[in-house]
Amino acid sequence: MATGQGVTEPTTSWDPYERGCPSRDVLDRIGDKWTVLVLGELGRHGVCRYTQLRKQLSGVSEKMLTQTLRALERDGIVRRTVYPTVPARVEYALTPLGQTLREPLRALTEWSTRHIAEVLAAREEYDTNAERVS
Amino acid sequence: MATGQGVTEPTTSWDPYERGCPSRDVLDRIGDKWTVLVLGELGRHGVCRYTQLRKQLSGVSEKMLTQTLRALERDGIVRRTVYPTVPARVEYALTPLGQTLREPLRALTEWSTRHIAEVLAAREEYDTNAERVS
DNA sequence: CGGTATCCTGGACGATACTG
DNA sequence: CAGTATCGTCCAGGATACCG
Numbered sequence: 246m247a248t249g250q251g252v253t254e255p256t257t258s259w260d261p262y263e264r265g266c267p268s269r270d271v272l273d274r275i276g277d278k279w280t281v282l283v284l285g286e287l288g289r290h291g292v293c294r295y296t297q298l299r300k301q302l303s304g305v306s307e308k309m310l311t312q313t314l315r316a317l318e319r320d321g322i323v324r325r326t327v328y329p330t331v332p333a334r335v336e337y338a339l340t341p342l343g344q345t346l347r348e349p350l351r352a353l354t355e356w357s358t359r360h361i362a363e364v365l366a367a368r369e370e371y372d373t374n375a376e377r378v379s
Numbered sequence: 380m381a382t383g384q385g386v387t388e389p390t391t392s393w394d395p396y397e398r399g400c401p402s403r404d405v406l407d408r409i410g411d412k413w414t415v416l417v418l419g420e421l422g423r424h425g426v427c428r429y430t431q432l433r434k435q436l437s438g439v440s441e442k443m444l445t446q447t448l449r450a451l452e453r454d455g456i457v458r459r460t461v462y463p464t465v466p467a468r469v470e471y472a473l474t475p476l477g478q479t480l481r482e483p484l485r486a487l488t489e490w491s492t493r494h495i496a497e498v499l500a501a502r503e504e505y506d507t508n509a510e511r512v513s
Numbered sequence: 514c515g516g517t518a519t520c521c522t523g524g525a526c527g528a529t530a531c532t533g
Numbered sequence: 534c535a536g537t538a539t540c541g542t543c544c545a546g547g548a549t550a551c552c553g
Contacts, residue, residue, distance in 0.1 A: 261416060261438070267491035268415060270498065276410025278526075281402065295535050306527055311536065321501025332534040333533085342497050349490045352483040357401035363476050364404065367455025412546070429515050440547055445516065466514040467553085 274320065279305055279313045281350065284339070287323065288347050292338045322346060408454065413439055413447045415484065418473070421457065422481050426472045456480060 261269045275281055279302065286293055286301050293301075299310060314337060317323035322343040328334040339347075409415055413436065420427055420435050427435075433444055448471060451457035456477040462468040473481075 261412075261436075267495035268488050270495060271487065271491040272410060272415060276406060281406060299535095306529095307536065308528090308538090309526065312526095319502055319505040320498045321505075322498075327535095330534095331533095333536085335535060342494060342501070345494065346490060349483070349486040352486045353405065354402050356480060356483045357405040360476060360479065361401035361404060364454045364456075367476070368453055371453040371455075433515095440549095441516065442518095442548090443546060446546090461515095464514095467516085469515060 274316065275350070277313070279309055280317065283310075283313050283317065284322075284343070284346065284350065287337060287339050287343070292336050295335050295337070298337065317343070408450060409484070411447070413443055414451065417444075417447050417451065418456075418477070418480065418484065421471060421473050421477070426470050429469050429471070432471065451477070 275284075282302050282305075283298065286298055290297075295310070295314075298314075299305060299307070302310070305313075314323060314325065318325045321340055324338050324340045324343075326336045326338070328336070409418075416436050416439075417432065420432055424431075429444070429448075432448075433439060433441070436444070439447075448457060448459065452459045455474055458472050458474045458477075460470045460472070462470070
């Protein structure tokens with residue numbers, strides 16, 4: 246919704262990837278497999294180390310966890326702090342910008358938990374009717 | 380964030396795809412390329428015909444538009460009405476459930492437009508520092 | 514007008530091995 | 534401990550052609 250809002254002529258035809266679209270940028274980031282889960286852990290625990298995150302998000306590969314964290318760091322949403330001990334110790338935390346993302350994500354998560362039952366019911370009905378036809 | 384909230388033991392290790400996760404379901408849907416844009420059009424115009432949507436979302440292929448609309452219909456978020464005239468006339472609109480999605484999506488869109496400048500600035504700084512290193 | 518059907522490609526994602 | 538490097542797979546998404 247409202248992807249074109251406040252950008253340029255919302256009522257005119259418009260390719261989201263031609264001009265820069267803020268919502269597209271953000272959705273491309275949070276739409277991937279692990280970003281929201283990582284933000285969730287950082288939101289709950291405040292500060293997390295790499296291995297800690299790996300354990301919380303069981304199933305994430307090292308490659309994807311690193312990639313996700315790097316992307317978030319690059320976007321200024323997560324801060325990465327390296328302590329030059331041996332062995333190295335790295336801590337991840339939300340930046341102030343990252344904190345501001347919590348509320349909109351919470352809204353979306355709340356919608357999900359509140360309405361998932363309706364969605365699943367609709368899905369089942371749709372599939373049932375489809376098989377009546379075939 | 381909060382992907383595991385209210386599901387099962389948020390503090391325990393957990394693979395988002397093993398058990399059903401409402402947030403994953405929803406993110407998988409709205410994270411794709413066209414869903415949010417389609418919902419935006421339907422939110423603004425109330426009722427849209429197929430070709431109308433195609434023109435608004437320039438760049439969308441027939442396949443993807445149909446696929447996106449079908450998925451939303453299956454989830455009970457969009458209602459599809461066929462008028463058996465010749466040639467056929469099909470109208471799409473948000474269901475009541477779809478209406479409730481507007482607010483959380485609006486929150487996310489507003490975050491995007493409000494903070495995109497900070498994100499882009501962070502990105503540029505990150506890339507600049509990276510190239511200093513290499 | 515409002516779609517299906519088919520083929521194809523790039524990139525997201527995962528598995529595994531290795532390293533400062 | 535916290536990664537990097539490499540390879541392989543799968544599928545979202547696009548191009549094109551055809552249809553009731």
